[in-house]
C-alpha cells in the first residue's frame with residue numbers, strides 16, 4: 001500500500017512540475033495564438049541572414065512566400081525562390097526549413113528562411129512576412145519565452161541560453177553551455193525528487209503510522225535524505241558567488257611601488273595601451289580600469305597609482321584610491337614589486353618585474369622574499385608563468401566551469417537554495433509530523449521555483465529582458 005502511495009505522489013509531483021513550467025509565463029500551452037517573426041541572425045550586411053517564424057501561421061507563411069501548395073519535408077533544407085505574396089515581386093533565392101511543432105525550438109510550428117544577408121533582402125522578406133495574415137514582429141526574447149512556455153526549456157536553461165548569447169570568454173561560454181544543457185536544472189530536479197520521496201515517507205507515516213504494511217524506518221529514511229540534502233546544498237551555497245563572478249567578471253588590481261612596471265603589465269595583459277608608461281615615477285595618478293579576457297576568465301583589470309608616502313595631494317589621492325581598489329571583495333591583486341600592499345586582505349600574487357635587469361646568477365634578489373613570480377614586461381619572459389598563476393587564482397575566485405560541479409550563476413539561485421535549506425531546518429525542528437511535511441513542501445517549492453515552476457511574471461520579465469529580438 002505504501003509503495004503505491006509513493007509512486008502516485010512522485011508522478012503527481014512530476015506532472016505538477018511540468019504544468020507549472022507551462023503556466024509560469026502565462027503563455028498558452030499549445031500552438032494557438034499569434035505567429036511571430038524576426039531576424040534571428042545579427043544586424044548588418046552579412047553572407048547569410050536567418051529569419052524565423054513561430055506559431056500556427058508559420059506553415060501558411062512559408063507556403064505563401066514560396067508560392068507553393070506543399071510545405072518542404074520537416075527539418076530538411078530546400079532551395080526556394082521567395083516572392084512577396086502581395087506584389088509577387090521576387091525577393092531572393094533562399095534556403096527554407098520547416099519545423100512542425102512540437103519538435104521545434106519553441107514547441108510550435110516554426111519556419112526558417114536563410115536569405116542572402118543584404119539589408120534590402122532582409123527588409124523585403126520581413127515586410128512580406130508582415131503582410132501575411134496572423135503574423136506580427138516578435139518582441140525581445142519572445143521565441144525563447146515560447147520555448148519555456150511549452151516546456152522545451154527550464155528557467156535555468158533559459159538563463160544559460162541568455163548567458164551563452166552574452167558570453168565573451170571561454171570560461172563564460174563553458175559555464176553557460178553547461179547550464180543550457182540542463183546540468184543545474186537536473187541537479188535541482190534530483191534534489192526535488194529526493195524531497196518528494198522524503199515527503200511521501202512522512203505523509204505515509206501520517207496516514208498509516210500503525211499499519212503493518214508500512215515499510216520500516218520510513219521516518220529515519222526521510223531524516224537521512226534531508227541530512228544528505230543539507231550537506232549538498234551547503235556545499236553549493238559555499239560556492240554561491242563564484243558562478244555570479246564568472247558571469248560578471250572578477251577584479252584584478254595591479255598594485256605596487258612607483259616605477260615597478262605596473263602600467264607596463266596592464267598594457268601587456270590587455271594587449272592595448274591602456275596606461276601611459278614612462279620612466280618618471282608617479283606617472284599613473286588614478287585607477288584605470290579595463291575589461292580583459294585573462295586565461296578565458298572575464299576580468300576587470302585595474303592599474304593603480306604607485307604606493308608611496310610623502311607625495312603631493314594629487315598623488316596622495318591616487319595612492320588612497322589604489323588602496324581602496326585592493327580592498328574590493330573578490331579581488332586578485334597582482335602586486336608588482338617587493339613589498340606587500342598595505343591593508344590588502346585579498347588573494348595576492350607577488351610579481352617581481354624587470355627580471356631582465358637581474359644578474360644572471362640572481363644574487364641581487366632578496367633571499368627572504370615570500371613566494372613570487374619573476375617577469376619582464378620588456379622581454380615577455382615569465383609571462384606564461386604569470387598567466388597560469390592568474391588562471392589558477394581566477395578559477396579559485398570564479399569556480400572552474402570546465403571540471404567543477406554546476407555553479408549557481410544568479411542571486412536568484414542562491415536565494416532559493418537558502419530558502420530550501422532554511423525550510424529543511426524547520427523540518428528538523430518541527431514538533432509534529434504535519435508541520436514537518438509542510439516544511440518539506442516549502443523546501444521543494446524553492447527548488448521548483450528555481451527551475452521555473454510557479455515563477456512570477458516579474459521574474460520572467462527580468463530574465464527574458466536579457467534576450468535580443470529574434471531569440
Ligand SMILES: Nc1nc2c(ncn2[C@@H]2O[C@H](COP(=O)(O)OP(=O)(O)OP(=O)(O)O)[C@@H](O)[C@H]2O)c(=O)[nH]1
Pocket residue numbers: 257258259260261262263264265276277278279280281282283284285304305306307353354355356357375376377378379
Ligand atoms: N628593463 C625593464 N624596464 C621596464 C620593464 N617594465 C617596465 N619597464 C620600464 O619601467 C618604467 C616604468 O614603467 P611603468 O609601467 O610606467 O611603471 P609604473 O609602475 O606604472 O609606474 P608609476 O606610474 O610610477 O606607478 C618605464 O620606463 C618602463 O619602460 C621591464 O620588464 N624591464
